[in-house]
Amino acid sequence: MINKVKIAPSLLSANFANLEKSVRLCEENSADILHLDIMDGHFVPNITFGPLVVSAIGRLTELPLDCHLMITDPDKYIADFVEAGADMISVHVETGFHLHRTLSTIKNYSCKAGIVLNPATPLEYAFEAAEFCDFILLMSVNPGFGGQSFITSFLRRCEKLRTFLDNNNLQHLEIQVDGGITPSNVRQVVDAGANIIVAGSALFNGDFRSNIEAFRRNIQE
Ligand code: DX5
Numbered sequence: 001m002i003n004k005v006k007i008a009p010s011l012l013s014a015n016f017a018n019l020e021k022s023v024r025l026c027e028e029n030s031a032d033i034l035h036l037d038i039m040d041g042h043f044v045p046n047i048t049f050g051p052l053v054v055s056a057i058g059r060l061t062e063l064p065l066d067c068h069l070m071i072t073d074p075d076k077y078i079a080d081f082v083e084a085g086a087d088m089i090s091v092h093v094e095t096g097f098h099l100h101r102t103l104s105t106i107k108n109y110s111c112k113a114g115i116v117l118n119p120a121t122p123l124e125y126a127f128e129a130a131e132f133c134d135f136i137l138l139m140s141v142n143p144g145f146g147g148q149s150f151i152t153s154f155l156r157r158c159e160k161l162r163t164f165l166d167n168n169n170l171q172h173l174e175i176q177v178d179g180g181i182t183p184s185n186v187r188q189v190v191d192a193g194a195n196i197i198v199a200g201s202a203l204f205n206g207d208f209r210s211n212i213e214a215f216r217r218n219i220q221e
């Protein structure tokens with residue numbers, strides 16, 4: 001049974017010209033995890049950064065680094081992200097021909113392994129792969145950009161997944177949500193069974209401290 005709800009700021013909405021400042025904001029406000037969006041311009045129509053930047057961030061902080069790989073060939077780069085300091089690595093099921101092998105590779109590096117499902121990807125993928133995962137990320141927007149609107153079908157998908165995990169002795173698995181999460185919908189998302197909350201624009205746009213406090217207030221309500 002998972003009790004703790006974790007907040008994972010997505011640095012995609014941070015100030016890329018001063019990442020250190022954004023990392024300090026996360027630390028000072030007791031964020032639980034740093035969510036790093038790796039995009040290759042192929043699997044998603046946007047390009048961000050790779051292992052070199054992850055490694056530079058890792059040198060700044062002790063916060064766990066969560067690498068969300070939105071790249072076509074994740075197998076090729078897992079070792080590089082581990083080397084760069086990743087503590088959690090998630091791969092999209094839409095990219096994987098040999099998902100079990102990919103997840104085993106990540107775990108063999110003592111890194112937490114997760115799968116990611118796009119909003120329209122059948123949930124059955126998660127049912128089949130759950131036992132090989134430490135966490136499952138259900139996207140609540142189409143991946144590629146920050147600041148998009150929450151897709152509400154997430155809620156029923158998340159409830160179904162949580163029920164599946166509870167019924168199959170997999171209660172310990174964490175469910176992560178990513179995309180369009182704000183203080184206004186975070187309560188619903190937690191009630192649906194998610195416990196790792198990724199948020200980019202709703203934290204970094206405006207005052208980070210009051211934004212994260214609003215998230216926490218609404219989570220605890
Ligand atoms: C989108 C990324 C997200 C993004 C979320 O593809 O995976 O992590 O930063 O941004 P917001 O919270 O603004 O929707």
Ligand code: ZN
Pocket residue numbers: 010035036037068178198
């Ligand atoms: Zn992400």
